[in-house]
Amino acid sequence: xxxxxxxxxxxxxxxxxxxxxxxxxxxxxxxxxxxxxxxxxxxxxxxxxxxxxxxxxxxxxxxxxxxxxxxxxxxxxxxxxxxxxxxxxxxxxxxxxxxxxxxxxxxxxxxxxxxxxxxxxxxxxxxxxxxxxxxxxxxxxxxxxxxxxxxxxxxxxxxxxxxxxxxxxxxxxxxxxxxxxxxxxxxxxxxxxxxxxxxxxxxxxxxxxxxxxxxxxxxxxxxxxxxxxxxxxxxxxxxxxxxxxxxxxxxxxxxxxxxxxxxxxxxxxxxxxxxxxxxxxxxxxxxxxxxxxxxxxxxxxxxxxxxxxxxxxxxxxxxxxxxxxxxxxxxxxxxxxxxxxxxxxxxxxxxxxxxxxxxxxxxxxxxxxxxxxxxxxxxxxxxxxxxxxxxxxxxxxxxxxxxxxxxxxxxxxxxxxxxxxxxxxxxxxxxxxxxxxxxxxxxxxxxxxx
Amino acid sequence: xxxxxxxxxxxxxxxxxxxxxxxxxxxxxxxxxxxxxxxxxxxxxxxxxxxxxxxxxxxxxxxxxxxxxxxxxxxxxxxxxxxxxxxxxxxxxxxxxxxxxxxxxxxxxxxxxxxxxxxxxxxxxxxxxxxxxxxxxxxxxxxxxxxxxxxxxxxxxxxxxxxxxxxxxxxxxxxxxxxxxxxxxxxxxxxxxxxxxxxxxxxxxxxxxxxxxxxxxxxxxxxxxxxxxxxxxxxxxxxxxxxxxxxxxxxxxxxxxxxxxxxxxxxxxxxxxxxxxxxxxxxxxxxxxxxxxxxxxxxxxxxxxxxxxxxxxxxxxx
Numbered sequence: 001x002x003x004x005x006x007x008x009x010x011x012x013x014x015x016x017x018x019x020x021x022x023x024x025x026x027x028x029x030x031x032x033x034x035x036x037x038x039x040x041x042x043x044x045x046x047x048x049x050x051x052x053x054x055x056x057x058x059x060x061x062x063x064x065x066x067x068x069x070x071x072x073x074x075x076x077x078x079x080x081x082x083x084x085x086x087x088x089x090x091x092x093x094x095x096x097x098x099x100x101x102x103x104x105x106x107x108x109x110x111x112x113x114x115x116x117x118x119x120x121x122x123x124x125x126x127x128x129x130x131x132x133x134x135x136x137x138x139x140x141x142x143x144x145x146x147x148x149x150x151x152x153x154x155x156x157x158x159x160x161x162x163x164x165x166x167x168x169x170x171x172x173x174x175x176x177x178x179x180x181x182x183x184x185x186x187x188x189x190x191x192x193x194x195x196x197x198x199x200x201x202x203x204x205x206x207x208x209x210x211x212x213x214x215x216x217x218x219x220x221x222x223x224x225x226x227x228x229x230x231x232x233x234x235x236x237x238x239x240x241x242x243x244x245x246x247x248x249x250x251x252x253x254x255x256x257x258x259x260x261x262x263x264x265x266x267x268x269x270x271x272x273x274x275x276x277x278x279x280x281x282x283x284x285x286x287x288x289x290x291x292x293x294x295x296x297x298x299x300x301x302x303x304x305x306x307x308x309x310x311x312x313x314x315x316x317x318x319x320x321x322x323x324x325x326x327x328x329x330x331x332x333x334x335x336x337x338x339x340x341x342x343x344x345x346x347x348x349x350x351x352x353x354x355x356x357x358x359x360x361x362x363x364x365x366x367x368x369x370x371x372x373x374x375x376x377x378x379x380x381x382x383x384x385x386x387x388x389x390x391x392x393x394x395x396x397x398x399x400x401x402x403x404x405x406x407x408x409x410x411x412x413x414x415x416x417x418x419x420x421x422x423x424x425x426x427x428x429x430x431x432x433x434x435x436x437x438x439x440x441x442x443x444x445x446x447x448x449x450x
Numbered sequence: 451x452x453x454x455x456x457x458x459x460x461x462x463x464x465x466x467x468x469x470x471x472x473x474x475x476x477x478x479x480x481x482x483x484x485x486x487x488x489x490x491x492x493x494x495x496x497x498x499x500x501x502x503x504x505x506x507x508x509x510x511x512x513x514x515x516x517x518x519x520x521x522x523x524x525x526x527x528x529x530x531x532x533x534x535x536x537x538x539x540x541x542x543x544x545x546x547x548x549x550x551x552x553x554x555x556x557x558x559x560x561x562x563x564x565x566x567x568x569x570x571x572x573x574x575x576x577x578x579x580x581x582x583x584x585x586x587x588x589x590x591x592x593x594x595x596x597x598x599x600x601x602x603x604x605x606x607x608x609x610x611x612x613x614x615x616x617x618x619x620x621x622x623x624x625x626x627x628x629x630x631x632x633x634x635x636x637x638x639x640x641x642x643x644x645x646x647x648x649x650x651x652x653x654x655x656x657x658x659x660x661x662x663x664x665x666x667x668x669x670x671x672x673x674x675x676x677x678x679x680x681x682x683x684x685x686x687x688x689x690x691x692x693x694x695x696x697x698x699x700x701x702x703x704x705x706x707x708x709x710x711x712x713x714x715x716x717x718x719x720x721x722x723x724x725x726x727x728x729x730x731x732x733x734x735x736x737x738x739x740x741x742x743x744x745x746x747x748x749x750x751x752x753x754x755x756x757x758x759x760x761x762x763x764x765x766x767x768x
Binding site: 089090091128218219220223227244247250255262268281283284287288303305306307310312313316317350351354355357358361362 | 719
């Protein structure tokens with residue numbers, strides 16, 4: 001393989017070198033250089049040049065492709081899309097396609113065990129700030145070494161779940177049999193390695209399924225194998241570099257992401273798959289991969305107590321930095337309030353909401369908390385932007401029936417918006433108590449009201 | 451074979467180092483000092499720059515159990531009743547690098563212990579354990595000014611790390627740190643500009659940069675972690691790109707994770723609460739480390755154990 005695999009974002013001069021330099025003008029630009037400049041600015045199409053060579057076409061097409069290929073696994077509403085990332089750090093724009101988590105089932109398990117594991121995968125889901133956090137995929141691993149058993153289990157599980165599937169076997173005949181049974185569900189095939197690459201690529205091509213390329217000795221070897229699989233006609237590729245330690249995991253994932261998005265090297269521009277296994281080491285792999293560029297993480301087992309922090313980390317990291325997480329505007333009952341319990345309000349910016357709820361819970365005093373829709377802005381920002389007005393608060397209290405839930409005839413307002421006191425009092429008929437500027441002062445205020 | 455390039459950044463900046471604790475040769479009594487910072491690249495990328503100093507872990511000890519969750523006590527039993535026993539448990543059983551002593555009992559609206567009583571606690575802990583100390587007041591500005599002065603004097607030769615200075619209140623604690631050459635935590639509220647601002651204020655006031663550790667406020671998993679993660683990353687990137695006023699080590703207090711309801715609520719559907727709480731804090735801590743923390747202040751020994759395993763591997767162990 002030549003160094004033509006290493007392609008920077010082409011400049012006008014680099015494009016110019018690939019053009020025929022006839023200055024024929026048939027592209028509607030006077031010279032090839034003028035045309036190259038338009039191409040570099042994406043204001044012209046290469047097809048407009050009738051004399052451009054195939055090699056130049058291929059080179060330029062490769063540099064126009066997304067830095068990390070988008071790979072789809074599964075079908076329907078549960079289908080997974082991974083890859084197509086453009087950033088190294090989430091604050092630069094955002095991370096687009098959240099890490100998908102998979103639970104792997106051994107085909108040596110009994111039918112009861114298999115059923116239980118599918119149910120476990122389905123039960124590992126939590127509703128959180130309006131989002132469903134869940135196990136995204138189910139994998140079948142060919143531990144039995146038997147092709148018929150592998151295919152039978154794959155088919156059986158595919159009928160038990162709507163989740164996208166992964167088939168794990170290094171035996172091309174077993175993979176071929178299993179993949180052909182469930183090809184309509186577009187499973188991810190794991191995968192091709194140094195010794196089976198040709199046959200596995202043929203299976204992937206025939207079944208039109210995405211293929212994991214596995215190679216753990218070095219990224220150089222991995223890139224070679226990827227090129228081989230690609231030459232065999234497989235486009236939807238996922239990488240598994242078989243990380244041995246967390247250091248290996250974070251470093252190689254970073255190298256792959258960086259050389260791809262910076263277009264220093266194009267041969268590894270694919271999503272990353274991590275086989276995490278089970279136990280504490282597996283969770284650590286999942287956590288690191290979620291922060292640092294992993295697209296699919298497979299577990300042999302995971303419990304709710306560790307799955308929840310992992311899922312929440314993913315939710316946090318993949319939040320669009322420009323769009324804060326919002327909680328549903330509503331009246332929330334905290335610490336089992338009754339009609340003698342005080343009424344408070346705050347905004348629907350998740351950070352504000354969680355802080356306020358945390359402090360109320362700490363006080364152990366029952367409270368009704370009205371959350372106002374401020375489009376995810378914090379108290380001060382919303383107030384300054386006119387998105388937290390006494391009219392809006394009055395309207396929200398009316399809509400939620402808050403005045404019938406807390407019958408104290410009072411409302412505690414954030415100290416930052418003390419200025420709305422009299423207007424709010426006038427609109428609601430409630431006595432306004434100005435609360436602390438920081439929610440950490442709430443327990444003290446609430447205790448004083450008891 | 452294809453040669454995959456290693457994308458090594460050519461950073462012009464470097465994170466400074468801060469020493470906490472003084473051994474006999476510096477006139478102190480610590481068994482070992484803790485050195486943090488010194489990175490020349492983004493976290494845990496050995497190809498960008500060697501990690502000279504392993505991130506340090508401080509075990510949290512509070513001198514009142516007023517707001518301390520029952521769930522967290524399990525690991526220590528009765529030791530939490532006494533800061534000395536609690537500190538010893540951290541060091542002897544759980545192998546932390548430092549103790550972080552929070553003198554919350556000095557709060558004038560609660561127990562209102564005197565600065566002298568608080569300083570006496572510091573003295574006892576110093577005598578009981580050989581590790582360096584981080585010491586916080588109660589967060590009440592006027593009281594902390596007096597408490598930290600007394601603390602500074604009683605640990606005069608020990609090179610404590612004092613917490614914390616913030617934009618609205620930094621002079622008295624900066625003075626307390628300068629009086630006896632203690633290190634100082636510069637706190638800012640989730641904002642890279644404020645993080646820089648407090649460092650400028652402190653250095654203008656006369657605090658040496660090598661005595662500053664930045665606390666950009668670590669938010670808990672599920673409660674704004676993503677803000678902290680990105681602020682930390684931006685601070686580290688700016689420092690490496692040459693912004694000298696951000697080139698100080700970073701401390702993250704992950705005990706905040708215990709404020710997240712999901713971490714500590716009894717709910718069978720969410721799995722074992724002890725395991726969940728520990729992982730909630732460990733996850734918060736891991737996010738802090740990956741985004742640039744040089745030092746963690748932690749509550750759960752189980753979370754400390756998890757983070758130590760992660761650090762071992764991240765720094766090249768098997």
